[in-house]
Amino acid sequence: MLFHSSLRKELSRSFGATLVVLVTIVMTMMLIRTLGLASKGSVNPSEVFLVMTYTVLGYMPTILSLSLFIAIVGTLSRMYRDSEMVIWFSSGRGLADFLEPLFRFAWPVLALIAVMALLGWPWANSQTIGMRTQYERRSDIERVTPGEFRESSGRMRVFFIDKDTPDGATATNVFIWAVERGLQITTSARSGRIEDVGNNRYLMLSNGQRLERPLLPTAGLKISEFETYGTRAGGNAALSGDTTPARAKPTLQLLREPGDASRGELAWRIGMLLAAINFVLLALTVSSVNPRVGRSGNLLFALFAFVVYYNMLNLGQSWISSGRFGMGSFMLLLHGGVLLIGVAWLVLRNNNWGRRRRTEHVIAGGLPSHQPTKIDPTS
Template identity: 25%
Template sequence: MSLLYSVRKHAETDERGRVVALIFSIIDRYLFREAAAASFAVFLVLFVVLAANRSIDYLADAAGGEIPAEAVAVLMGLQVLRYLGVVVPAALFIGMVLAMGRLYRDSELPVLAACGVGPALITRGLAYLAVPVAVLVFVLSVYVAPWASYQADVYSEQAARDVDLGAFQAGQFVGGGDIGTLYAGDSAGEGELREVFVYVQDADREVIVRADRAVQDYRPETGDRYLVFGDGYRYDGKAGQRDWTVTRFERHGLLVDTREAVDVERDREGTATAELIGSDHLADIAEVHWRLSMPAMVIVLTVLAVPLAKAEPRDGRYGKLLSAVLVYVAYFQLLTTGHEWLEEGRTPAELGLLWVHVAALLAALAWTRYRFGGLWPVRRSGSLGN
């Protein structure tokens, strides 16, 4: 059942005074449903892009043997939680613009405007969606993001200590760290490598090991990691000299890494908001204002979406998409600049980033007045709004 049909049906059965209140209730629910559906679709797209972008780096680390393959999913999930506070406002804003753009294209909002439904009432309907989302973003930015940032650092350190030979890809040279250079021609599964070649720089001498197979022996109590070779040769010497020592072995262990467990220090992004609030450091104050800016941005973007989405019936369905992206980028960039100014002391700490939101809100109200002639349109004689 369409919105206008529902309004007409109730208008025929109820008293006129009650109809107006009922119309607005129906409009609120209709705008909520349309904006929520569009915003959720945009969120899914942005979520996939964010997850794919974050997973690329971790997959590269796993392929290079820096972290175990099973750690990729956990680290990716923590990083997604870290950035959801920025993604959700963007998804909501773009979704609102797309939803209302469709309503303008189908002439639904112009008809409602003729009945006295102005931008203030449209904003009210969108606010039923924006306010809960702002609360969600507040929780994500103030509590979840710092926790996820710190947990990602802790888990990365733990994963780097627990990495095993199963993370190495057979047929590829892997270099870096104390292990020097490692190559395995084949893998037998369960962490065992075949046709292994290892090069290690030991002080002013070089060590080369060639073996038929190798497994890792990790000792968590000390953090030592050994490569245990079977059936091979070890060559010790110095480049350019002839005093190389060749040793044949059936079993040989080589210490390739000593990584003791360390306490991961919290950086500013991983510090709890309650701890930052009591700080006098400008960078800490700027971080607090940045986190609080995300839910505030949700409310301001909702007001901005109303004049931005206004379109003519012949405009394309996605005609306002580029404009919405540009508006969001400009707003976010202004917040970023304000954050840098606050860190450098160019703006008062008491003012924080409030000036950015106030400026954006005033611009939204001025834009609304320009596009609609005011928040409450003049109702025509004989219309439903009288």
Template identity: 35%
Template sequence: MPSSAKIPLLRHCIPSERLFERAMLREFGVLSAGLFFVLLGILLVSSSSKLLTLAASGSISSSSVIGLIGFNVLATMPWLLSVTVFVTVLTALSRAWRDHEMAVWLSSGLPMTAWIRPVLTFAIPMALLAALLSLGLTPWARQKSQEYREHVASRDDLSSVAPGLFKESSDGDKVYFIENFTGSNGAARNVFVQSQNKEKQTLTVAAEGYLDTHADGQRFMVLRNGRSYEGIPGHANYRVVEFGESRIRIDEHERRPVNTAISATPSLLLWQSNQAEQRAELSWRLAIPIAAVLLALLAIPLAQVNPRIGRTFNYVAAGLLFSIYNNLINLNESWLASGRMPAWLGMWPLHIAVLLLVVALFQWRARPRG
């Protein structure tokens, strides 16, 4: 073949290490998508179980569970991305060690530090997305969650009535009880309502009941096939009324102003504030994307598999280090908020310590084994 024909082929030739990097980046992408949805499912189940428990006890309205689940998931999305990055890199590189692909990589003369570039190529965009969510979406979701809770709480007292439990209204003048919701079209069965008006007390029992909302926004509790007892406690002159259908108007409570917590404060306001608690909250939000990058780098030396020990030790060590890092971030935030650490210092000593740990692990893995 003429030499002139070989030149175009050489120009299009890609080094083998770059082909290996591209293959690993594709694996990072596919694996991270699967892990993200698995972790999202776990988060949904955990959040749903907690909120359903609160709804069953009557602490929150059953109609607000789905909305609160959505806001909780949005608020925790940045940490979910950070965990996804860490587990993805750890799992993919552990597989490469197990299948002896890393042995081929190292035997070709390339060090383990050559993995920093493809890992950062994958981790940095994910960290930027986590930063965008942490600084913007998380406080918005927490603010909307508080507004939603206040709106539902001020709407009416019946929304939080749980079957089998007595529920007192927020103003203390009514008590509700519902046995179950097995009536026709999901209506409540065996409804009990006690209301107090000055000295007069009214007890109402009905076979079925449901809520009815008019076009003008007024809400009524419709009771069917019941009996009402009205009178003064301690006196015998009670008035008994049997009815086929009765309507009790439900007055909406006055909307209370939403008390915006520091965790729901916009990041721009936190940046402009000099208060210790607000600066601590900002440091916590910035720690999430920084932790995503550092954890991705930490996963490179942690992924090395020793055939004599197996992969279990690597995953246990990785989980332990992640737990310690996460707890130290939360502890550092509390120290900043309480003034035990200067606000200007932030969490940088912790991040620098983790970076030094990454460097030490790289050097330890690079040592020749005797």
């Protein structure tokens, strides 16, 4: 009982500290990335923190797996360095006896990883994609801030308005500069309003003037006045077809939809849980450290193993989605192979086969030289 409680208590402290650090790092990185998207006009600036929160929630399976892996490796490496493992081994505990307390501690984390990978990941992606799509589909006049020059969604037009209404559909003193069909077109009007025509949105200008100038100075200017003039405002009133990516679809929908893309996404989601289970086993085997040597090399090797395993998950998703591998065969090869390696490595360390063979070889080879020499007293 003391063995289990002391180990789980230290694992809890290490896991909590690691999780806080990783979440802080990921939140900082996502904040910088989201601010960059907002500056490019891909994300609503007022929804930056909301998009960042959804993105971090989507990465929680990876964060939890890495936190669990680092916590186990760090805790067991410290126990090796402080010779606590020698005490437990001397009391009759083997390395395989650590599996039970490790999985008792890890099972709530593994359950949370399964929930976040199967439910949280698609929900967070759907929310993020929905907000970005809605913001990108807004009309050009809705992109404009009164008193500021702003580019359109295609970056081929520049808008300026003096004032707008609270609903953002009507504006006064509209100025538009655009490049179309080899012409520089400057349009100004007293007012403008948004109208939906079919699946498209148009900006209807009233009481204005239109100036057309060719990019190459081969012809003169063309000036025209109008009472009403319509121009494409950008953004569709409705989208046709299902353009939702696989990462934003619920798991049940992926199970019902045949296709390589659905199988690839399912392999990644289920693989996150299987990888987390294998990480517990691998952490137990790679945490052995020489007390006379620093543990930095051990941690670096553990992080390298995590990066390779995680990249293989992403690569496998790409291979399955492109039809190069089957879902079952790839998962069996990757996760089953890692499980076999972990079990074989654990058995090797638990029984100390390598050390025992070296010891038996030394005893067998050196025994004759240590036998006492008999001396004849009559000689």
